[in-house]
């Protein structure tokens with residue numbers, strides 16, 4: 001928890017962002033978690049994922065944009081991504097964040113931009129998932145999702161098991177047949193809104209998984225936790241939910257062994273694959289999830305710094 005808090009605090013420091021995004025060691029470690037900075041990189045990565053027998057989700061990285069022009073640019077990039085995935089014949093859908101579309105500026109703008117992306121996706125027959133961001137955005141995200149869901153059946157949303165409210169939110173969502181991705185939650189949240197204890201987050205994940213599978217709407221169990229995955233498989237078998245009626249989702253670069261294992265056992269596996277230049281906040285969340293990642297990075301940066309000092313003329 002201490003490491004997690006420290007990583008989140010550091011991720012807010014603009015000067016550190018600049019150093020990290022230009023440092024070759026940080027960049028090369030970050031590249032383990034995303035496909036590259038261009039759409040070409042993303043397409044290549046997705047072709048490899050599809051060749052492994054898995055489907056994918058592309059995420060054009062970006063969040064908390066500060067100007068209307070940035071929101072517009074992100075909207076265009078998402079539409080371009082949709083067209084490109086169709087043209088390349090990828091087995092793939094799209095994820096986006098509402099703050100990427102201007103939610104911090106005004107809701108109207110985010111809603112308009114979301115509509116534009118969903119229009120293109122509908123035209124191309126592609127599904128779009130609205131990622132869930134930190135708790136301050138949950139009400140607005142669910143509200144916007146509910147508003148667009150009637151018009152666009154090709155849209156889904158995310159529920160985070162670390163939030164106390166998620167049980168109630170999920171009950172509302174399943175009533176309207178929403179397609180939900182279930183995750184544990186990746187942001188630093190206060191005890192006021194989220195379970196501080198991992199055991200409670202996990203227990204809630206199990207309860208919510210069961211609810212999703214009982215409701216029979218095609219859902220996504222997004223985790224790398226073998227205990228969560230085993231439970232989902234057990235519930236699916238008890239409830240006679242077939243392997244084609246839900247999917248497991250994992251992140252690019254995380255637990256490839258488990259991805260392959262599930263596929264071999266006949267489960268559907270989808271790999272969430274981010275790309276783009278705005279990778280820093282995403283990378284910091286991946287670091288915060290696992291202290292071992294931080295230690296690995298610190299070790300490599302220290303080794304590289306010592307080596308650079310030795311190389312430097314005295």
Ligand SMILES: Cc1cc2nc3c(=O)[nH]c(=O)nc-3n(C[C@H](O)[C@H](O)[C@H](O)COP(=O)(O)OP(=O)(O)OC[C@H]3O[C@@H](n4cnc5c(N)ncnc54)[C@H](O)[C@@H]3O)c2cc1C
Nearest residue numbers: 131132183184185186222223224225249250251272286289
């Ligand atoms: C497809 C997908 C989409 C997601 N979308 C969202 C979203 O919209 N909103 C949101 O808040 N969160 C999202 N997340 C992140 C999620 O909330 C968790 O933070 C993340 O998945 C880690 O939790 P876990 O379920 O894997 O379990 P954990 O208990 O955290 O991890 C279980 C095991 O997985 C492996 N592992 C987990 N994370 C890492 C890592 N970073 N590096 C290396 N190994 C790791 C380790 O072996 C670890 O022991 C998403 C996750 C996935 C898989």
